[in-house]
Amino acid sequence: MSEVPELVATHLPEISAHFAASATDSDQPTVGDVKHLVTSALAPALPSSEERPPQADDYTDHLPASLEILTRLVNMHSYSISRPASLPSLLLLCAQHSPCTETEVTRLWSSTEHQLQASLLLAKLEQIYKPVTLLLVEQDRKLLAQILTLLQPSLEKFLSYPASVH
Numbered sequence: 218m219s220e221v222p223e224l225v226a227t228h229l230p231e232i233s234a235h236f237a238a239s240a241t242d243s244d245q246p247t248v249g250d251v252k253h254l255v256t257s258a259l260a261p262a263l264p265s266s267e268e269r270p271p272q273a274d275d276y277t278d279h280l281p282a283s284l285e286i287l288t289r290l291v292n293m294h295s296y297s298i299s300r301p302a303s304l305p306s307l308l309l310l311c312a313q314h315s316p317c318t319e320t321e322v323t324r325l326w327s328s329t330e331h332q333l334q335a336s337l338l339l340a341k342l343e344q345i346y347k348p349v350t351l352l353l354v355e356q357d358r359k360l361l362a363q364i365l366t367l368l369q370p371s372l373e374k375f376l377s378y379p380a381s382v383h
């Protein structure tokens with residue numbers, strides 16, 4: 218290994234202190250912070266006591282909050298969202314707001330602004346990692362299994378409360 222140049226050596230303590238302070242800086246969101254943001258931005262479930270299709274009123278309060286969180290995630294430094302532990306929940310959030318080509322599908326929990334921010338976030342994630350299609354199938358579909366694990370509680374509730382036949 219070569220020696221550290223004199224110019225760098227004289228400033229090494231300041232450089233080390235800077236990076237040590239950056240590592241403990243409270244401005245940098247942790248994996249838990251990112252997961253909490255994403256969880257609060259996901260569309261809320263409908264009340265299980267009612268068997269009806271979703272209505273616009275179900276998401277009125279949620280729309281501005283979820284858009285603000287999506288925008289925050291897009292504007293975060295790549296380092297903050299590049300931790301593998303937060304990737305499944307980030308992709309799930311992007312999926313909830315991804316543009317749909319079917320004209321008859323109305324997503325009451327989303328808007329065109331949500332779709333734009335989700336597309337920007339997805340592009341940022343693909344720039345950090347690789348295309349989602351590759352991410353989902355590599356490592357024996359590990360990421361896909363993690364996303365399904367996140368969805369499992371909602372799917373089980375859905376199966377427990379099937380719509381009544383009229």
